[in-house]
Amino acid sequence: xxxxxxxxxxxxxxxxxxxxxxxxxxxxxxxxxxxxxxxxxxxxxxxxxxxxxxxxxxxxxxxxxxxxxxxxxxxxxxxxxxxxxxxxxxxxxxxxxxxxxxxxxxxxxxxxxxxxxxxxxxxxxxxxxxxxxxxxxxxxxxxxxxxxxxxxxxxxxxxxxxxxxxxxxxxxxxxxxxxxxxxxxxxxxxxxxxxxxxxxxxxxxxxxxxxxxxxxxxxxxxxxxxxxxxxxxxxxxxxxxxxxxxxxxxxxxxxxxxxxxxxxxxxxxxxxxxxxxxxxxxxxxxxxxxxxxxxxxxxxxxxxxxxxx
Amino acid sequence: xxxxxxxxxxxxxxxxxxxxxxxxxxxxxxxxxxxxxxxxxxxxxxxxxxxxxxxxxxxxxxxxxxxxxxxxxxxxxxxxxxxxxxxxxxxxxxxxxxxxxxxxxxxxxxxxxxxxxxxxxxxxxxxxxxxxxxxxxxxxxxxxxxxxxxxxxxxxxxxxxxxxxxxxxxxxxxxxxxxxxxxxxxxxxxxxxxxxxxxxxxxxxxxxxxxxxxxxxxxxxxxxxxxxxxxxxxxxxxxxxxxxxxxxxxxxxxxxxxxxxxx
Numbered sequence: 001x002x003x004x005x006x007x008x009x010x011x012x013x014x015x016x017x018x019x020x021x022x023x024x025x026x027x028x029x030x031x032x033x034x035x036x037x038x039x040x041x042x043x044x045x046x047x048x049x050x051x052x053x054x055x056x057x058x059x060x061x062x063x064x065x066x067x068x069x070x071x072x073x074x075x076x077x078x079x080x081x082x083x084x085x086x087x088x089x090x091x092x093x094x095x096x097x098x099x100x101x102x103x104x105x106x107x108x109x110x111x112x113x114x115x116x117x118x119x120x121x122x123x124x125x126x127x128x129x130x131x132x133x134x135x136x137x138x139x140x141x142x143x144x145x146x147x148x149x150x151x152x153x154x155x156x157x158x159x160x161x162x163x164x165x166x167x168x169x170x171x172x173x174x175x176x177x178x179x180x181x182x183x184x185x186x187x188x189x190x191x192x193x194x195x196x197x198x199x200x201x202x203x204x205x206x207x208x209x210x211x212x213x214x215x216x217x218x219x220x221x222x223x224x225x226x227x228x229x230x231x232x233x234x235x236x237x238x239x240x241x242x243x244x245x246x247x248x249x250x251x252x253x254x255x256x257x258x259x260x261x262x263x264x265x266x267x268x269x270x271x272x273x274x275x276x277x278x279x280x281x282x283x284x285x286x287x288x289x290x291x292x293x294x295x296x297x298x299x300x301x302x303x304x305x306x307x308x309x
Numbered sequence: 310x311x312x313x314x315x316x317x318x319x320x321x322x323x324x325x326x327x328x329x330x331x332x333x334x335x336x337x338x339x340x341x342x343x344x345x346x347x348x349x350x351x352x353x354x355x356x357x358x359x360x361x362x363x364x365x366x367x368x369x370x371x372x373x374x375x376x377x378x379x380x381x382x383x384x385x386x387x388x389x390x391x392x393x394x395x396x397x398x399x400x401x402x403x404x405x406x407x408x409x410x411x412x413x414x415x416x417x418x419x420x421x422x423x424x425x426x427x428x429x430x431x432x433x434x435x436x437x438x439x440x441x442x443x444x445x446x447x448x449x450x451x452x453x454x455x456x457x458x459x460x461x462x463x464x465x466x467x468x469x470x471x472x473x474x475x476x477x478x479x480x481x482x483x484x485x486x487x488x489x490x491x492x493x494x495x496x497x498x499x500x501x502x503x504x505x506x507x508x509x510x511x512x513x514x515x516x517x518x519x520x521x522x523x524x525x526x527x528x529x530x531x532x533x534x535x536x537x538x539x540x541x542x543x544x545x546x547x548x549x550x551x552x553x554x555x556x557x558x559x560x561x562x563x564x565x566x567x568x569x570x571x572x
Contacts, residue, residue, distance in 0.1 A: 053395045058436035058463065061509045081394040087314030094394050119317040123391040125357050125399075126350065128320065135313050164346035165336040166316065203340035232341045234349065 018154075018187060018216045024074050024108055026279050026286075027262035035065050037272040044276060045073065047108070049262055052079035055105075056097045070105055076220065076260075077107040078189075081123070084147065084157065085116035085130045085140050095150050102151065108260075109219060111156035111189045114140070114180065131166035132176035137183070144184035156219050157181075158189035161197040161226070161235030173198065174212030187219035190259070192249050193235060196242075197226050200233045206248050210255055221261040223249060223282060238267035241278060246285050253289035261286065324350040325390060358386045361396040366403065366426050368481035369419070377412070384410065397434075400427065421474035428466040428503045432511050435464035440507065441566040443558060449571065455534035456572035459527055459557065464505035465565050467525065471498055475513070506564050519543040523556050532572070 025046030030038075038045070048069055055066050069075065081094060102110055115127040130136045148155050159177060171179070181188055190213070199206040223246075225239030241249075241263065253259065263278050310318070322329035324347065335343035359382045363370050370378045389402045404427060407413045407420035441459070449457065476488045500521035503513040516524065519540055526536050533553065540549045560566050 053397075056395065057397070057434035060434040060437070060464070060505060062434055063437070064509060087311065087317050091394065116317055118391075119314070119321045121392055122321060122325070123393060124321055124324065124354055125361075125391060125396055126324075126353055128317075128350070131313070131316065133313075135311065139311075139313055162346075163341055163349040164343060165340070167334055167336045168312070168316070169336065201341040201346075232345060232349075 022108060023258055024260035026282055028275055029264040031269050033269045034272045047074040049076045049078045052077045053081055056101055075105050075107045077110045079112040082112040083117045084143055086118055099151050109156050114157040115160050127160050129160055129162040132169040132171045132173055137179045140180050141184045144186050154185060154187055156187040156189050158191050159194050161194040163201055165202055174209045178214045181214050181217040188217045189220045190218050191222035193224040193226055193245050196244050196248055197233045197235045210252055215256045218256055218259055221259045222264045224264045250285050250289040253286055324354045361399045365400050365430055368478045369422050371481040372477055418472035418474045421470045421472050422477055425468055425474055425478055428468050429511055432464040432466050432503045432505050438462050438567045440564050441568050443561045446569045453571040457533040458570050459566045460568050461565050462567055466503040468501045504565055520556055
């Protein structure tokens with residue numbers, strides 16, 4: 001396996017190296033458009049990722065449906081409002097609601113984004129990039145540890161698509177991710193599409209990105225599509241997974257081994273069978289990557305509940 | 310303020326249109342040009358908020374038409390930047406905003422339509438609660454009736470309108486032409502209850518003046534004896550107890566009542 005020497009000298013002595021990586025198989029982001037089809041047709045979906053905020057409501061249909069899905073599928077909670085990189089104080093009302101939802105749902109894990117979403121009490125409802133600086137690393141690590149202590153579980157953080165880079169950055173995005181993961185003990189949600197988008201926009205090699213990640217911390221993969229405007233690419237999550245993302249996905253699986261994978265479609269939601277077919281495509285790419293002979297790193301079999309990274 | 314906090318404050322002000330320049334803090338040495346990157350975030354900021362408003366206020370957007378809707382959204386976004394963790398709540402202040410907005414003050418139907426849509430939204434994901442049995446009320450000893458007070462489903466909402474805003478909403482939903490309105494404000498005065506049933510379907514229906522008054526009375530914690538006093542405004546004394554009981558029976562049948570409490 002690559003990236004064996006992931007533990008930096010300045011790892012917090014209280015931070016444990018990740019244990020075996022859980023394996024959930026191939027999942028989908030749960031969208032309201034598919035609620036009834038999923039319940040009626042029981043398609044070949046191994047697990048579901050929910051948007052946490054959509055279910056942080058008092059009652060009604062959202063919670064009723066969630067209970068039905070929870071009884072049928074392993075659930076992963078994925079949030080957009082933690083503002084883990086923000087400078088406003090952590091919102092403990094939000095975290096209490098998140099902890100309660102996690103207690104109700106018993107998810108396999110809880111994720112959000114390595115970003116900031118607002119400042120001075122104003123929420124942009126966007127996932128905004130951080131400068132890749134020592135100041136930001138220290139800031140985020142401290143907040144991740146507070147959140148992990150509060151939730152009583154490790155947080156999983158996703159890499160972003162981004163369209164600006166800050167002049168105060170002193171390291172690459174993957175070095176930034178590595179520092180935060182290894183110093184806080186958090187896990188990573190590797191969005192392959194976001195890597196492709198940011199690599200195009202900022203002119204770096206996506207393989208360098210993968211090579212720089214701390215492999216044992218990678219807990220989950222997102223696959224999605226984007227919009228290509230020639231001069232730049234925008235992460236719209238409204239297209240089928242393109243070839244560039246499939247290709248990088250295979251590279252990631254060859255490099256890191258089996259990682260729970262899902263299709264994330266946020267707009268122009270197609271009929272469920274179309275996403276199921278795309279999920280089958282993910283399985284085929286996964287099989288191709290894990291069957292790589294010769295000099296490629298060998299991935300472990302995903303037939304068990306957990307997989308050593 | 311730390312350098313990071315200052316950067317985030319400046320960046321958010323920039324993309325939300327407050328005009329703070331941040332291009333000098335961006336690295337343009339390779340890849341996407343800083344100006345283009347900022348444009349992407351600036352466009353996304355407003356577009357996302359407008360989309361949330363349109364999703365929750367489709368009838369209002371239809372009623373105002375594209376141009377007025379866009380202006381209204383942009384004014385609202387500027388005056389009420391989101392302080393909510395979920396976009397679901399971003400439009401919470403929209404009815405208040407519209408009541409005060411110079412372009413809409415002369416047409417109260419606009420604010421009432423927004424308030425009606427928010428009531429439907431709030432009812433949709435309000436907390437669940439059990440439904441009271443009518444037999445439990447009938448089993449109460451006679452001496453308990455004067456202090457009787459029903460408690461109601463969290464999904465139950467009340468709205469009173471001075472305009473035909475609800476008819477506008479129905480036209481928008483059904484794709485019918487906009488209802489003509491040549492009568493002055495106040496002629497359409499109506500009272501509405503909005504609630505979610507046991508199958509999680511959201512409903513609304515109109516209420517008479519007397520029923521609305523009785524419901525508001527109980528929702529404010531009033532008891533059965535005082536409700537009967539209140540209903541004397543509309544009914545002869547000998548008809549009041551039966552009508553009050555009739556309201557309770559209808560509300561119980563509609564699934565609005567959670568429990569019957571007495572002092």
